[in-house]
Amino acid sequence: MIAYIIRRLIQGVIVLFAVTIITFILQKLLPGDPAIDLLGAKANRVQIEQIDHLMGLDRPFWVQYWKWLDNLLHGNLGYSYKREQTVNSLLAVAMPRTLVLVGESTIIAVLLAIPMGIVQAVKRNTWFDYIATGVSFTLYATPVFFLGLVTLLIFSDDLNWFAPTAPSADGIAPYLTDWNAMFLPVITLALPSVASYSRYVRSSVLDQITQDYVRTAVAKGAKQRRVLYRHVLRNALMPMITLLGYALPALFGGALITEVVFNMPGLGLLYINSAEQDDYATMLGLTVLITIATILGSLIADLGYAAADPRVRLTDS
Amino acid sequence: MSVVSSLGAQDPVPDLTPTPSAAGDVAGRQRSMARRMAEVFFENKLGVLGLGILVVLVLFCFLGPMFYHTDQIHTNIDSTTLTPGSPGYPLGTDQEGYDELGRLMVAGQSSLEVGIAAGLIASVVGTLYGAVSGYFGGWIDALLMRILDAAYSLPSIFVLLYLAATVGRSKFTLIMVIGLTLWLLLPRLVRGETLTLKTREYVQAVRVMGGGTNRIIYRHILPNAIGTIVVSVTFIIADAIFALSTLSFIGLGLESPQIDWGGMLNSGTSYVFDGYWWLVYPPGIAIILVIIAFNFIGDALRDAFETRLQKR
Numbered sequence: 001m002i003a004y005i006i007r008r009l010i011q012g013v014i015v016l017f018a019v020t021i022i023t024f025i026l027q028k029l030l031p032g033d034p035a036i037d038l039l040g041a042k043a044n045r046v047q048i049e050q051i052d053h054l055m056g057l058d059r060p061f062w063v064q065y066w067k068w069l070d071n072l073l074h075g076n077l078g079y080s081y082k083r084e085q086t087v088n089s090l091l092a093v094a095m096p097r098t099l100v101l102v103g104e105s106t107i108i109a110v111l112l113a114i115p116m117g118i119v120q121a122v123k124r125n126t127w128f129d130y131i132a133t134g135v136s137f138t139l140y141a142t143p144v145f146f147l148g149l150v151t152l153l154i155f156s157d158d159l160n161w162f163a164p165t166a167p168s169a170d171g172i173a174p175y176l177t178d179w180n181a182m183f184l185p186v187i188t189l190a191l192p193s194v195a196s197y198s199r200y201v202r203s204s205v206l207d208q209i210t211q212d213y214v215r216t217a218v219a220k221g222a223k224q225r226r227v228l229y230r231h232v233l234r235n236a237l238m239p240m241i242t243l244l245g246y247a248l249p250a251l252f253g254g255a256l257i258t259e260v261v262f263n264m265p266g267l268g269l270l271y272i273n274s275a276e277q278d279d280y281a282t283m284l285g286l287t288v289l290i291t292i293a294t295i296l297g298s299l300i301a302d303l304g305y306a307a308a309d310p311r312v313r314l315t316d317s
Numbered sequence: 318m319s320v321v322s323s324l325g326a327q328d329p330v331p332d333l334t335p336t337p338s339a340a341g342d343v344a345g346r347q348r349s350m351a352r353r354m355a356e357v358f359f360e361n362k363l364g365v366l367g368l369g370i371l372v373v374l375v376l377f378c379f380l381g382p383m384f385y386h387t388d389q390i391h392t393n394i395d396s397t398t399l400t401p402g403s404p405g406y407p408l409g410t411d412q413e414g415y416d417e418l419g420r421l422m423v424a425g426q427s428s429l430e431v432g433i434a435a436g437l438i439a440s441v442v443g444t445l446y447g448a449v450s451g452y453f454g455g456w457i458d459a460l461l462m463r464i465l466d467a468a469y470s471l472p473s474i475f476v477l478l479y480l481a482a483t484v485g486r487s488k489f490t491l492i493m494v495i496g497l498t499l500w501l502l503l504p505r506l507v508r509g510e511t512l513t514l515k516t517r518e519y520v521q522a523v524r525v526m527g528g529g530t531n532r533i534i535y536r537h538i539l540p541n542a543i544g545t546i547v548v549s550v551t552f553i554i555a556d557a558i559f560a561l562s563t564l565s566f567i568g569l570g571l572e573s574p575q576i577d578w579g580g581m582l583n584s585g586t587s588y589v590f591d592g593y594w595w596l597v598y599p600p601g602i603a604i605i606l607v608i609i610a611f612n613f614i615g616d617a618l619r620d621a622f623e624t625r626l627q628k629r
């Protein structure tokens with residue numbers, strides 16, 4: 001196990017290193033000049049050179065990269081000259097909101113998808129299975145923004161059940177307590193996950209049902225309920241650990257769109273606003289942060305899975 | 318579905334399967350193989366449905382404007398947000414006075430063009446990357462795969478927005494941006510195929526007979542991996558249409574006067590608050606239909622190519 005952890009950690013560090021190089025090169029290829037951001041469009045050449053020298057932008061490429069990496073390793077994601085604020089302070093405000101959105105919708109998605117997938121597998125090829133499959137496929141093909149607009153039209157505009165926009169007050173409290181305003185964003189983000197997770201649970205349970213140990217359990221007289229809960233589900237649901245870990249990029253992507261539709265000032269809206277204002281520093285800092293989260297997510301998923309299922313450690317090399 | 322259809326195709330149909338008596342029969346054999354694959358494809362009802370939807374959408378978007386003339390260039394402030402069924406406007410008009418039905422056709426052209434072009438670019442890049450990595454192996458493979466891991470860790474929507482915001486938003490640059498974001502899906506598949514194919518006896522035979530690397534990759538490995546590739550291409554095209562619509566919805570897609578289905582929903586939230594449901598449902602449903610169509614076609618193609626492999 002320790003060897004496996006070390007191997008995966010080294011892989012993660014290498015990938016992270018490669019990502020920082022890619023993003024740094026992307027940043028350097030971009031149009032725009034921090035000095036001009038700082039001084040305004042009418043800055044003259046001498047002033048620009050002075051600022052460039054002060055910020056170290058006239059040094060060789062690898063020196064700049066090293067300095068940027070050094071900052072990054074100290075938890076400093078950069079400075080937005082457009083907003084005259086550190087990227088960290090921008091993130092500190094926006095990130096908790098996105099985490100609440102992503103966390104709540106993941107919990108709801110898992111709670112809906114697992115029973116749905118199990119029932120579909122046990123009652124396969126019945127009308128329930130067909131309808132659930134049809135709904136899953138349609139949800140899977142539905143862009144998040146369209147889903148958001150449809151839920152708004154139905155539940156907010158027509159039925160008037162829920163507030164049309166996410167909470168707008170400062171701080172994190174309203175995002176945790178104002179269920180009326182959070183319901184539609186959370187559901188919009190959860191539904192596509194329900195579609196893919198339930199498909200996964202369904203096929204995973206079906207795989208297990210045909211295994212020899214299930215036949216043995218049935219043959220020795222175990223009740224169907226007991227076989228399902230004690231034997232099948234234990235094995236069938238374990239891969240969900242990996243699925244959740246690897247779902248992070250899709251979740252953040254979905255959260256970004258959801259935040260645009262419901263005007264929720266989280267990471268996604270911050271990213272879009274930065275794109276519209278050419279605030280590349282913020283975009284880059286955010287990209288690096290999400291990437292680190294992605295790598296950590298898959299790492300934790302793999303380690304969790306290896307802890308739960310010893311066979312993985314032996315076969316992966 | 319897939320199991321049933323591929324089993325059915327294994328029943329030999331006598332007049333379609335001439336036994337190749339000599340090497341000269343290869344052409345005839347290939348023709349019957351193609352026909353068999355078509356049979357398997359058309360036995361898959363969902364595949365046929367997908368193909369049907371796609372054909373109808375293509376005709377609607379590209380031939381529709383020839384019969385249903387609308388002005389999609391000039392705004393018309395005298396006839397904004399007319400409800401569906403208003404005289405002369407079967408699907409109503411949008412907030413700038415464009416005819417909604419005609420706009421759906423024009424926007425569909427961009428969605429399909431950019432989606433298919435970007436999907437093809439992603440496929441070519443991804444295929445070559447995977448083939449090189451799998452064929453050469455060793456440190457080249459290790460390096461390429463670690464780069465792929467790194468690229469995988471960059472969340473695609475963020476990269477997409479980043480590139481679209483910085484590189485520009487013409488049709489051509491969007492095709493490149495989307496294509497170069499989605500290529501990641503193929504290399505692993507192609508690499509896996511290549512790894513198994515290069516150990517096959519006939520590939521070793523070619524090498525023994527003096528066939529070079531290029532010949533082996535282009536003449537022997539890629540044609541045999543084509544099934545995997547073609548199936549993935551259909552899914553990647555669906556993803557590309559999806560990606561374009563997302564970019565356009567956010568406002569970083571095609572620039573006016575060009576428009577795609579996602580762009581039609583760009584002011585979606587204000588339509589919703591004003592109750593203009595007819596501006597929300599048509600483009601959204603069009604996107605869903607085209608995505609479902611490509612996915613069904615991909616599934617049916619997978620069955621068809623599996624039959625070919627079974628016959629070999």
